[in-house]
Amino acid sequence: MLFGLFKKKAPSIDSNSNEPTIPDKQRKLSAPPPSHVSVSISTNPGSIRDVNEDNFFVSSVGSKPCPTFSCDTLVDDNSLHFFAVFDGMGGEAFGEEASNIASTALAEFSADYINCGSEQLDIIGMIKQFISLANSRICEMIAQQKCNRSGCTMALIVLWREMVYAFSIGDSRIYRCHNNGLEQVSEDQTLAIKKLKANIYTEEEARNSPDTHRITSYIGLDNRGVGVPHHAYEPFLFAESILLLCSDGLTDMCTDEEIQSILLSNDEAPAKSLVELAIKNGGEDNVTCVVIKSIV
DSSP states (O other), X not given: OOOGGGSOOOOEEOTTOOOOOOOGGGSOOSSOOOSEEEEEEEEEOTTTOSSOOEEEXXXXXXXXXXXXXXXXXXXXXXXXXXXXXXXXXXXXXXXXXXXXXXXXXHHHHHXXXXXXXXXXXXXXXXXXXXXXXXXXXXXXXXXXXXXXXXXXXXXXXXXXXTXXXXXXXXXOEEEEEETTEXXXXXXXXXXXXHHHHTTSSOHHHHHXXXXXXXXXXXXXXXXXXXXXXXXXXXXXXXXXXXXXXEOHHHHTTSOHHHHHHHHTSOOSOHHHHHHHHHHHTTOOSOEEEEXXXXXX
């Protein structure tokens, strides 16, 4: 697994900041807006596990209808769009329920904004509200089921007026293909990254440590109402970009070079191809991918 800390990525905005987003109409766009958006989705339990604890949400499609699912579609670029991948944790039953709670919460939450015609939206504040809602519901499930721990990671993108707003929790990732190069937008929230930043690990030690799978934040962590630590990244222009949201079932099994090769190909179902490659390479975990491409 390669870490976001080692690669150039979009600047992160403090997740505790109340700074509002910059109105999009004040941004100077350097490229023409996309006319269509292609969305490719695929999820699979993998080669070893019987239960798929991953889930996703895409505004025009919805959530995971069954354990193995693939879909490719086109959406218009004039609406507010939400895209997310959730990776459940806490055991097969509770992990699947946690990711389902998060995807259902996002479906309900986003419905209030999909047809929003406002010139300005506080997207950072909006996503903080969603995270709080999903976290509260998962905490309620934990209390009702009396399980020790449950929750899910998150990779989430909001597409609004040709701009991409990216957010992450845990080790689910966001990548961007731009100018024929692959850039990891998100940064993992894991113990390995925390120790690396504290100079306890070298980069090589961090890569090879079991701490790479010990996440330090997830939805369902906060049962006291203090907030879930998350990353909010500097918005960037969507035009001429290919975006990938994925669970660690992909990045544990595939190299950056393999991922980039599929994203830059003319594959009509890139998400499914990525999932199939992860399974071919071992498929040790559930794997979910959402690929979003601007078509000018």
